[in-house]
Amino acid sequence: MTKPDALELLSKQDLKLGRLIKSIGNYSIQIHDNLFESLIKSIVYQQLAGSAANAIYSRFLRYYGDTLPTPEQIISTSNNVLRFTIGLSFKKIEYIKNLATKITSGELNIHHLPDLQDEEVITELVKVKGIGRWTSEMFLIFCLRREDVFPLDDLGVKKAIQKLYNLSELPTEGYMLEVSSRWKPYRSIATWYLWKSLSKFDSIS
Numbered sequence: 001m002t003k004p005d006a007l008e009l010l011s012k013q014d015l016k017l018g019r020l021i022k023s024i025g026n027y028s029i030q031i032h033d034n035l036f037e038s039l040i041k042s043i044v045y046q047q048l049a050g051s052a053a054n055a056i057y058s059r060f061l062r063y064y065g066d067t068l069p070t071p072e073q074i075i076s077t078s079n080n081v082l083r084f085t086i087g088l089s090f091k092k093i094e095y096i097k098n099l100a101t102k103i104t105s106g107e108l109n110i111h112h113l114p115d116l117q118d119e120e121v122i123t124e125l126v127k128v129k130g131i132g133r134w135t136s137e138m139f140l141i142f143c144l145r146r147e148d149v150f151p152l153d154d155l156g157v158k159k160a161i162q163k164l165y166n167l168s169e170l171p172t173e174g175y176m177l178e179v180s181s182r183w184k185p186y187r188s189i190a191t192w193y194l195w196k197s198l199s200k201f202d203s204i205s
Contacts, residue, residue, distance in 0.1 A: 006147070006186045013182040016164055017190060024196050027189055031145060035110045036103070037068050038143040039125075042135045043095045044088065056087045071100035095130025102128055114144055141188045150180045150187040160194035 007027065011018030032038040044060065045053040063086055064073060075097060082093045102108040108128065113121050118140055125136040134153055140146040151157055158170045161179060165171075171179070183190040 006189055010183055010186055010190055014179075014190075017183070017193065020164060020193055020197055024193055027192060029142070029192055032143050034068065035113060035143060036071070038139060039099055039110070039128075039131065040068075040096060042138065043092055043099065043130050046092070046130070046135075059086045060088070071103045074100040075104065092130065095128070098129040099131070118146055118149060141191070147188045148185040150176075150183075150191060152176060154191075156198055157191055157194050160197045164194070164197065 007021055011021055032041075041057060044057050048056070061067065063077075063081070069077075079090065079093050082088045082096075083090060088096070099108070103110060108124060113124065116124065121140060121144065122133055122136040125131045125139060126133060134151055137149050137151040137154075140149045141151075152173060158176070161167070161171045161176060162169065165179070167175075180187050180190070
């Protein structure tokens with residue numbers, strides 16, 4: 001199915017979501033094609049404001065000549081450089097080096113990830129320190145272009161569902177699963193519209 005077909009199906013299956021889709025407009029997701037860089041950035045950006053994370057990531061690239069370093073280069077870089085020159089926390093240094101080590105050892109074959117099913121990808125990625133299920137789901141959506149991922153624990157999604165369906169409190173897991181079952185096989189696309197709706201709701205509230 002093409003994207004217009006996906007939006008038509010979502011709109012038919014869920015009238016409230018359909019109105020939201022119509023008000024927001026076309027689906028336009030930014031894809032990150034480099035698998036390794038996507039994982040590195042997911043660790044660097046954890047729990048940081050965008051401006052702070054951007055500054056750290058820029059210093060990270062600058063240290064390696066404004067290019068993405070190889071896993072081997074990351075492993076050979078001293079923790080002091082990563083901490084005091086680049087600005088990464090010691091915990092994130094541990095995470096990044098754990099990722100690099102698993103790649104160089106062959107324990108994690110990132111180039112094989114596109115060939116795996118969604119849950120298989122998640123199983124492989126959560127073996128890396130600092131990468132949990134939510135980060136893995138973001139990787140599926142924004143890097144592997146998977147169209148039927150539903151991040152059940154995403155607070156933004158919960159808030160958007162609460163507002164869209166006029167709930168008095170955040171939805172339960174059961175409610176979210178029931179509602180999202182209408183969106184298969186395009187739950188990633190529905191999720192994108194839910195994220196977009198938060199700024200829309202805020203602008204009219």
